[in-house]
Amino acid sequence: MKEILIILMSVIIVDNFVLSKFLGICPFLGVSKKLDAAVGMSLAVTFVMIIATAVTYPIYKFLLVKYNLEYLETIVFILVIASLVQLVEIILKKYVPILQRSLGIYLPLITTNCAVLGVTLLNIKDEYTYIHSLVNSLGAGIGFLLAMVLFSGIRQRIEHNNIPLSFKGVPSILIAASIVALSFMGFGGVIEGMFV
Amino acid sequence: MIENIIPITIVVGIGLLAGIILTIASKLMAVEVNEAVNKVHEALPGVNCGACGFSGCEDYAKNIIDDKTVKTNLCTPGGSEVAMKISNILGIDFQAVVGLQAIVKCSGTLGNTSYVMEYEGLQSCAANKLFYRGRGACHNACLGYGDCTSVCEFDAIKVVDNVAHVDKSKCVGCGMCVAKCPQHIIKIMPASQKIFVRCSSTDSGGYTKSVCKAGCISCKKCEKVCPVEAIMVKNNYARIDVEKCIGCKKCMEVCPVNVIHLVRE
Numbered sequence: 001m002k003e004i005l006i007i008l009m010s011v012i013i014v015d016n017f018v019l020s021k022f023l024g025i026c027p028f029l030g031v032s033k034k035l036d037a038a039v040g041m042s043l044a045v046t047f048v049m050i051i052a053t054a055v056t057y058p059i060y061k062f063l064l065v066k067y068n069l070e071y072l073e074t075i076v077f078i079l080v081i082a083s084l085v086q087l088v089e090i091i092l093k094k095y096v097p098i099l100q101r102s103l104g105i106y107l108p109l110i111t112t113n114c115a116v117l118g119v120t121l122l123n124i125k126d127e128y129t130y131i132h133s134l135v136n137s138l139g140a141g142i143g144f145l146l147a148m149v150l151f152s153g154i155r156q157r158i159e160h161n162n163i164p165l166s167f168k169g170v171p172s173i174l175i176a177a178s179i180v181a182l183s184f185m186g187f188g189g190v191i192e193g194m195f196v
Numbered sequence: 197m198i199e200n201i202i203p204i205t206i207v208v209g210i211g212l213l214a215g216i217i218l219t220i221a222s223k224l225m226a227v228e229v230n231e232a233v234n235k236v237h238e239a240l241p242g243v244n245c246g247a248c249g250f251s252g253c254e255d256y257a258k259n260i261i262d263d264k265t266v267k268t269n270l271c272t273p274g275g276s277e278v279a280m281k282i283s284n285i286l287g288i289d290f291q292a293v294v295g296l297q298a299i300v301k302c303s304g305t306l307g308n309t310s311y312v313m314e315y316e317g318l319q320s321c322a323a324n325k326l327f328y329r330g331r332g333a334c335h336n337a338c339l340g341y342g343d344c345t346s347v348c349e350f351d352a353i354k355v356v357d358n359v360a361h362v363d364k365s366k367c368v369g370c371g372m373c374v375a376k377c378p379q380h381i382i383k384i385m386p387a388s389q390k391i392f393v394r395c396s397s398t399d400s401g402g403y404t405k406s407v408c409k410a411g412c413i414s415c416k417k418c419e420k421v422c423p424v425e426a427i428m429v430k431n432n433y434a435r436i437d438v439e440k441c442i443g444c445k446k447c448m449e450v451c452p453v454n455v456i457h458l459v460r461e
């Protein structure tokens with residue numbers, strides 16, 4: 001139980017996927033303009049991350065390791081993730097059309113999102129067990145949600161400010177994002193002290 | 197070469213398996229898309245304002261096709277032109293759109309009323325309303341920061357002299373400003389209605405008179421003189437029932453503060 005809490009805390013706050021590991025910046029900058037779009041995107045990403053881990057982890061352990069093919073992990077994972085997202089979209093469209101209408105537009109965006117591939121590869125690298133990998137993906141998704149919601153609030157404030165013409169738009173957002181990332185650095189070392 | 201057979205087989209195998217699963221899934225779980233829905237959707241303006249009562253143009257298109265009782269003349273931004281196109285696509289009778297307009301029920305210009313604060317924060321009505329009750333001395337004043345202007349797709353509402361005004365020639369009655377106004381003082385009424393009370397003040401008559409020169413003081417003179425009982429004072433301000441109003445203008449003549457106005461064409 002303690003390990004699960006440690007994993008969750010570290011991947012949500014200390015090692016936040018977007019703000020510390022700098023994965024998944026594309027949707028972070030692109031979709032964070034409106035709060036409901038940001039939340040929808042993060043939920044879709046969390047969902048895909050968990051399912052991707054659930055499928056790729058056994059494939060790695062029982063197929064790739066068995067035949068000494070660990071070097072194939074990148075290609076195989078991308079293949080699996082892409083087809084998985086397509087399958088999820090087909091299932092959603094048929095059985096839960098409401099969800100498809102709100103989250104459906106983000107699914108193609110998430111397919112080759114480096115955050116999803118990152119979480120599956122990092123699960124292998126950090127040598128987590130199956131349960132811990134799933135918890136790690138859940139935490140990664142929640143961390144993504146946290147970063148998106150925080151940043152969308154900041155963006156709404158920046159919108160009404162007087163910004164010099166050369167900084168208007170993406171430059172000001174990038175600067176704001178880097179400051180937020182800097183602030184998250186302050187969480188380093190918090191986990192070790194917490195669960196001692 | 198032989199050692200490469202296994203990895204190649206594995207990758208190709210996974211790819212083939214994924215392809216087969218996806219093909220089967222797409223055939224088994226295919227969703228029928230009605231062509232007619234797309235045609236109707238293309239005829240609609242695509243503003244997604246919700247004036248028709250559905251959650252966006254796609255939803256309205258879907259409901260027009262699925263449900264025979266849904267009228268084709270509900271799209272106010274599109275107007276009768278769009279209603280005509282939809283009737284042609286479906287092959288049913290054409291019904292003209294009931295024209296709607298938005299009106300701002302506040303006369304609190306700089307000359308008529310005063311402010312209770314000097315606000316230096318986020319220049320938005322919703323933000324200003326968080327402090328105390330907004331900057332107006334009246335509880336239901338137009339705050340004049342233009343949230344309505346920013347949401348209007350037709351450039352029909354502007355803030356003049358710190359009160360929002362609707363340009364009737366551009367307004368289509370979609371209702372987006374109504375939803376955005378944090379004071380809830382913008383109302384939608386039929387385009388045929390010419391007379392309205394330009395005040396939403398729920399404060400008592402005495403208080404209203406002390407804070408705004410043009411506010412409704414609920415004296416009820418209009419109520420007494422109306423021949424069809426269309427105007428009533430409820431909750432300290434007068435309102436006109438548009439179904440009953442015949443446009444005789446008697447209420448306008450007796451109003452002591454001149455808060456009942458004609459819609460400027």
